[in-house]
Amino acid sequence: MIRYASASLAIIATLVCSTSQAAAAIPGQYISKLYTEALGRTPDSTGWNGMVNYFTANGCTVAALKAQGATVLGSQEFASQNYSNSAKILLAYRTILDREPDLGGFNANVNALNSGSTFDQIVNSFYGSSEFASLTRYICSGNPYYFEIQSQNAYAIQPPGTAIINQAQLQAQLNAAGSGNTVSLPQMAVIYLSSTLSIPNGVRLTTAGNPTPASHGFMARLIRAPNFSSNAAVVQLQPGAALTSIWVDGQRGAAPYASGVPRPFVHTDINIQTLSGTGTNVSSNFIANTVGWSSLQIFGSAEVQNTPCRANVINGNTITVYGSSNSDNAGSSWADGISDSCEDSTVTNNNIADASDGGIVLFRSQVPGAGAVQRSQVTDNVILNAGNSAFVGIAVDPLYVSGGCPASPSFSGSYVGRNKMWTSSNATIEIGLAVGTSEWFYSAGGCKGTGANVSDNTTAGIRSRFNVGIAVEGMLNATVQSNDFLTARVRKGRCQSADVAAGISAGLASGSIQPYSDIALTDCIN
16 A cells, blocks of 8 residues: 655655755754664654654754753663663764764763763763754754764774774684684774675674674674775675674765775675575674675675575664765765575564665576575565665665576565665655666666565655655566555656556566556666
């Protein structure tokens, strides 16, 4: 079911413009960052609606921002993590000032807590600072404000008193561990990576105590260093490896490195990459600010030949992509949340904030005609576009073969369902659910997949901005039913706007599809 929030938004361009201007007072990305940086999760729909209503009534001012931020940082949910003073200060900097702490400020504030100051007093001082007052103009603009928008040149520090481990030492521990064993890092350790960290087959890397994203302030951090050798993933899991309870941070922000070298988009420098195999596990991590095209890329048989992908688990991660941006121009610095090519994976209970390409993309699992069937289960994830716009919320992507696709990639047995996605009033997703990808690849030899089931997804009852709610374009024998979107249709990009578009007459779609308009969408997204 597609429900209109405002029919006029779908057809009257002037109202779209005025809606965007009026919505600028709602600091969507700030709301999202309060939750992800302080609580380690995206907002629930009740919390989101409550804050949106608050800012609608009170405007976006320093006082209003402080009131909501102090509520989150003073909440029982935050207090229940029993954070150390060092962890509290780290998260306060990221939550309020939108940056990593500088060493001097970090030490001064930790010492203040150790000497009897309360955390509430520290929070009040941050909100009362000239730095936050200056930041407010970005927060209240209605535009994304990325990370380190004020160019403070603050890079992730090694908190005093925490264990010092370098990359060579950690890699040696991992290599010596042996399959079936675990390497456990001390809490709040910071390891700077200048090249790819490889987790061997069957080895698990974690943080002592197994903190979840709710207590990510305790996690050991793997940081992409300023001298990272580009064109490679920051962390790579060999078949059957596991990464749990680790904070992986690409450190992509608006500020240059301390050396003066800018932080560009580097297509290949994704945060985490898994190399197919059986039992690979990426769970309960905090994954932030990738420099590359994806935050988490999951290889399958198509990428790692002779290595079938079975029983991979991607569960309970919080993924933030605030440092990316969305544009229809080729070469834009967009990024996915999760990019999954594994033919047998369970992608569930992940929270993804501000992915600017796709929140989750489920790719075909093999070169067409080679026989592997994409049967992964993508369920119960939350995708929020609070500041960044995106091309797609969730896509089922058969890709293309130059010169024409020799066979239809099979998605029979796959299920994309019970996921929630919504946008702020300042962000737009071009296509909420893309079942097939003729919009991208039709003339490039786009493949028609077959058999995908994309059902039971919602916008959590929140009015959300889509150009197309659901598009079935390049998928035959599809099941697309019971998707419940409360949508304000907002024109973005070159695709014809629709609630549900299915290219039936053009031969691009068939199957059991909820009420649709027979529209062929081809080559309308770069």
